[in-house]
Amino acid sequence: MPRTVEFTDTEFMIAQGARLLEDGKTFFVGWGIPQVVAILGQKLYVPDVIQLFEFGAIGPQSVLPFVRGTMGGPQNTFRSLQWLNMNWAFAYSASGYMDFGMLGALQVDPYGNINSTFLGGTYERPERRFAGSGGGNQVASHCWKTIIVIKHEGRRFVPKVEFLTSPGYLTGPGAREKAGLPAGTGPYRVVTSKALFGFDEETKRMTLLAVLRGLDPDDVVKDMGFRPLMAKEIDEIHPPTDEELRLLREEIDPSRFLIAGEPMSAVI
Amino acid sequence: MTKIRKEGEIEYRFEPPDDFRAFVRDRKSRKAEPKLCSAKEAVSAFVADGDYLVYDFSSLTRGPQSLIREVIRQRKKDLWVGAEFTLHESALLTGAGCATRIDVGFLGYGSYIGQAVCEGRVRVYEWTNGGLALRMLAGARGVPFLPTRDLLGSDNMGVSAAKVIADPYTGLPVAVVPALNPDVAFIHVHQADVFGDARIFGTNLFALEAAMASHRVILSAEEIVDPEEFRKDPMRTTIPFFLVDAVVHAPFGAYPGAMPARYEIDLAHVDRLNGIRSEDQMQKYLHETVYSVADHEEFLDQQVGARRMRELRARATIIEGYR
Numbered sequence: 001m002p003r004t005v006e007f008t009d010t011e012f013m014i015a016q017g018a019r020l021l022e023d024g025k026t027f028f029v030g031w032g033i034p035q036v037v038a039i040l041g042q043k044l045y046v047p048d049v050i051q052l053f054e055f056g057a058i059g060p061q062s063v064l065p066f067v068r069g070t071m072g073g074p075q076n077t078f079r080s081l082q083w084l085n086m087n088w089a090f091a092y093s094a095s096g097y098m099d100f101g102m103l104g105a106l107q108v109d110p111y112g113n114i115n116s117t118f119l120g121g122t123y124e125r126p127e128r129r130f131a132g133s134g135g136g137n138q139v140a141s142h143c144w145k146t147i148i149v150i151k152h153e154g155r156r157f158v159p160k161v162e163f164l165t166s167p168g169y170l171t172g173p174g175a176r177e178k179a180g181l182p183a184g185t186g187p188y189r190v191v192t193s194k195a196l197f198g199f200d201e202e203t204k205r206m207t208l209l210a211v212l213r214g215l216d217p218d219d220v221v222k223d224m225g226f227r228p229l230m231a232k233e234i235d236e237i238h239p240p241t242d243e244e245l246r247l248l249r250e251e252i253d254p255s256r257f258l259i260a261g262e263p264m265s266a267v268i
Numbered sequence: 269m270t271k272i273r274k275e276g277e278i279e280y281r282f283e284p285p286d287d288f289r290a291f292v293r294d295r296k297s298r299k300a301e302p303k304l305c306s307a308k309e310a311v312s313a314f315v316a317d318g319d320y321l322v323y324d325f326s327s328l329t330r331g332p333q334s335l336i337r338e339v340i341r342q343r344k345k346d347l348w349v350g351a352e353f354t355l356h357e358s359a360l361l362t363g364a365g366c367a368t369r370i371d372v373g374f375l376g377y378g379s380y381i382g383q384a385v386c387e388g389r390v391r392v393y394e395w396t397n398g399g400l401a402l403r404m405l406a407g408a409r410g411v412p413f414l415p416t417r418d419l420l421g422s423d424n425m426g427v428s429a430a431k432v433i434a435d436p437y438t439g440l441p442v443a444v445v446p447a448l449n450p451d452v453a454f455i456h457v458h459q460a461d462v463f464g465d466a467r468i469f470g471t472n473l474f475a476l477e478a479a480m481a482s483h484r485v486i487l488s489a490e491e492i493v494d495p496e497e498f499r500k501d502p503m504r505t506t507i508p509f510f511l512v513d514a515v516v517h518a519p520f521g522a523y524p525g526a527m528p529a530r531y532e533i534d535l536a537h538v539d540r541l542n543g544i545r546s547e548d549q550m551q552k553y554l555h556e557t558v559y560s561v562a563d564h565e566e567f568l569d570q571q572v573g574a575r576r577m578r579e580l581r582a583r584a585t586i587i588e589g590y591r
Contacts, residue, residue: 056471074586086401129382134374138398141418164423179421180441
């Protein structure tokens with residue numbers, strides 16, 4: 001019997017992110033949603049993933065439930081392999097030890113360049129100012145594969161970001177290397193609240209790989225500020241599973257601080 | 269001493285390494301002298317208008333919040349803040365009229381500081397977390413700059429004084445950031461002795477780098493311990509005494525943030541800070557928590573209370589690893 005699953009857009013993005021991690025690899029974890037992705041992934045799919053935080057927690061196993069407002073405190077540095085500081089944390093990524101990184105974004109362009117600094121106006125007098133890079137620039141510069149997490153709203157997908165906070169493929173093939181960024185790195189996937197994108201090997205442009213079950217790929221891309229490439233076959237993304245939702249809601253974030261969001265549903 | 273350099277549009281704090289070395293030679297005492305004093309004395313003696321200030325860690329975790337409040341209470345002016353995690357500190361220092369420039373970092377959070385940037389009330393330079401940490405390392409290491417393979421290709425390059433140069437060995441492009449030698453560093457620690465030897469338990473941002481790179485170092489400590497403790501267990505020393513100028517005994521000095529393994533974050537108070545949007549709300553908050561109380565102790569007595577502090581201590585149940 002088909003049934004309807006209800007979830008939030010955030011839960012869907014978190015579940016997708018958790019499914020992208022690979023076991024036995026390293027994961028540079030940013031603040032917020034990536035933390036929950038790491039926890040869910042480690043619980044369900046990749047028990048031996050090694051988390052690393054910019055504030056010097058190397059290989060922590062976060063305590064549940066997630067407590068908002070903690071950063072570098074006991075909850076997300078618990079049972080680490082090593083406690084260090086920021087210069088050493090970025091040494092791990094700069095020397096090639098970080099396989100995955102994950103970052104949120106205000107805007108993203110076809111080459112996976114990220115704006116997380118401001119919207120509207122100029123840098124000096126923006127209309128809306130946000131947190132900026134934090135360690136995001138280092139994560140996007142150093143990690144072998146960077147995963148971008150962004151709400152699927154057309155206005156967030158722009159032909160050119162207003163401010164390039166963290167580098168994607170810049171202006172296209174070879175541009176990262178030409179700029180001096182570490183070779184062989186760059187954005188790997190873009191996880192949205194409707195779809196999953198990758199990057200075309202040749203052109204380095206964003207490519208639609210899959211959409212949430214029940215959605216039409218053309219509908220998914222029609223509001224975007226640029227036309228992404230389309231994979232030959234567009235896969236279907238399974239909505240959050242019962243187990244993913246149970247863990248998120250009961251064990252990881254029972255206060256629903258991070259997993260709250262727009263209601264969505266899918267028939268399975 | 270050249271403290272601020274302007275090249276093109278971007279101003280940045282810089283001091284030639286020899287000037288800093290001379291300061292260390294002439295002005296930093298190596299004598300083990302008692303440096304215990306009140307926050308009022310420390311801030312009034314070691315923080316001047318126009319200073320460049322850094323701190324470790326953040327307003328959520330082990331931040332020197334009681335010292336930040338004392339800076340506000342003393343109405344310091346025209347501070348330039350090196351703020352890796354610019355959380356509530358930046359909003360409060362800006363709202364109080366103390367800070368006019370901020371090097372970030374992560375500019376967060378709550379809408380107040382974003383609005384202040386939009387209105388041009390505070391200038392922000394974009395060094396990124398890794399860039400600021402590296403500047404601090406260069407300052408501590410006595411070199412004029414350090415290279416890094418990030419920042420490249422990003423717009424942060426245009427709104428900081430980071431530069432791209434040709435690597436002298438390979439000719440390939442590499443980013444460089446100038447050393448940072450702040451006027452003053454605030455570091456909140458778990459334990460210190462009266463001379464300034466200090467221990468931090470858990471991770472840190474750049475506590476040792478900041479202590480070595482800064483002209484003056486003010487510690488606030490949850491606990492004052494016997495100096496012999498450090499000699500018996502040197503692996504656990506985060507900062508040795510001769511880097512330090514003042515030690516302030518400040519239990520609950522990180523409040524409303526958390527002190528790992530000592531007390532948890534006061535989320536209700538943090539929500540109140542996050543909720544500050546208007547100038548009225550900011551001034552009301554500053555009046556209640558800073559201007560209307562004489563010092564940190566009075567703040568804790570009147571605004572937090574023994575019962576709340578007991579609760580926050582009781583919530584700090586994870587102690588494994590913190591010793």
